[in-house]
Amino acid sequence: MKWEKILIRYGELSTKGKNRKSFITHLKNNIKFSFIDLPNIKMTAERDRMFLTSTDDLEIQELIKSLPKIFGIQSFSPVAACTQQLEDIERTAIKIIESLDHQDKTFRVTVKRTDKRYPLDTYELQRTIANHVLRQFPSLIVQMKKPEIDLRIEVLSDAVYMMAEVIPGAGGMPLGSNGRSLLMLSGGIDSPVAGYMLLKRGVRLDAIHFHSPPFTSERSKEKVMDLANQLSHFGATVRLHVIPFTEIQQSIQSQIPENVSMTTTRRMMMKIADLVREEIGALGIVTGESLGQVASQTLESLTAINAVTTTPVFRPLISFDKLEIIDIAQKIGTYETSILPYEDCCTIFTSSCPKTKPKLEKVEYYESFKDFDELIKEAVEKRETYSFPTKKKNEFESLL
Structure with a gap:
């Protein structure tokens, strides 16, 4: 026809x-x-x-x-x-x-x-x-x-x-009609789905990923790059900021008690994300957290993590269960990439008994013995930036 x-x-x-x-x-x-x-x-x-x-x-x-x-x-x-x-x-x-x-x-x-x-x-x-x-x-x-x-x-x-x-059609709002936010892209199933849901509401995305070589491999970074590229297929450029995170993670392991080390790790990630967000002019931070799914996603943990920023943190999956998230990941084509068995920095130093209800004042007390600010600043300055999809430049790129 x-x-x-x-x-x-x-x-x-x-x-x-x-x-x-x-x-x-x-x-x-x-x-x-x-x-x-x-x-x-x-x-x-x-x-x-x-x-x-x-x-x-x-x-x-x-x-x-x-x-x-x-x-x-x-x-x-x-x-x-x-x-x-x-x-x-x-x-x-x-x-x-x-x-x-x-x-x-x-x-x-x-x-x-x-x-x-x-x-x-x-x-x-x-x-x-x-x-x-x-x-x-x-x-x-x-x-x-x-x-x-x-x-x-x-x-x-x-x-x-x-x-x-x-x-x-895909429904939602046209990309760019609701500003820009920074997606914390881990490489798992949840964060690409969270990014998709913000894209659907007209929010343009940059993404940030924390890479800890030699504990995390180049294959794990390539996996995240593939996910960023898949998100770009929904109609706009996605810039990926890869943060060198090894030194910060090692400092956390040596300084912070094991059972709250994941909380501090997430807090340092949020601080870095907030600096990158400010630099690129984004208005919010997006995460793939789902309430109660893991120890770092309880209300107490999220409260302790949020305490390092006043920037709006969008959690579009907060009330979703894992099967619902998997269904969306399969629908949008990110699931098969997300389940590739390459480690990320959140899994390499996982505590065997993480605190599910960390006390903010105690976490801040443990962190006070180490000056993380210089390490954070250095990590932001040394980040690598990639742009997806890799298309030839065109007259409309400045609009996107």
Whole structure:
């Protein structure tokens, strides 16, 4: 089936008021960025919908394949075009139904006659096309409310546009419409899912990872780079900041009692993340913590960790159980990478009996015997930064 264009429906964007234009502009820029390698695509934005057109059928197919990953799109439909000749409309209707899974499906025809000069009125055209389709596909079942196949026909003065398939989009808000935050990306299952959920709300992400060679390998760093690259497939650049963390971890092990060493480790990570966040102009820090999942994620532990910063810390998975998180990881394609058996810095010095209810005043007392500030500053200065995906520069990159 040759499609003429793609109709995009905004969904949540349609509820916006005077700032709607700003959200639509973000969506347009994100689509341009995602499809920069498709030169023939043209875009027309209206109040409640957007059209993408291309003269290249392969480009249309690539749009159909990749648009479900673009946040801010509720759904979209491939659109076919034909002349106003009734025979042409009937022929196109048959081709569209043939392209779908139509066996024993419920069906209706919906007509919008923008060109009032068209000789058939709305109901006449509706009945004529429905009868023609039902003769060709007798297994279809007519159902006027919420059918599985809704063949939509819009009659304009210069052409007739037709569609039937409604493909779900990613939903959410366009990337960039809600600022930037810094994701603490460990390499496990949870943190990429947390990043995905913030991306879905329109938040652009940088990511930060703590690397402790020789205790953590290059393969573990490559794994995190792969995860950052996978997150970038949802429509925007993701910068990854890799922090050299070995010296800090060794200092923690030598200075801090073993049962609260994980709490101090997380506090040092949060301090470093806050410095990087300030430097890059991000407004929040994102973690993959889920309440009670491990010792460092109890309310008491999170309170002690949060005490080192006044920056908003977003924990989108806080009430999720592990199976729910795994389901999302599998859906977004990060699960198989996350379960690769490479160590991270949070597992190499794990205490056998960590405190689940650490006292903040005691943790601060133990930390007072070591000046971590210089080590933290040095780690931030020596970080490595990577950018994903590795695309050629383009005129829209400054907008992202």
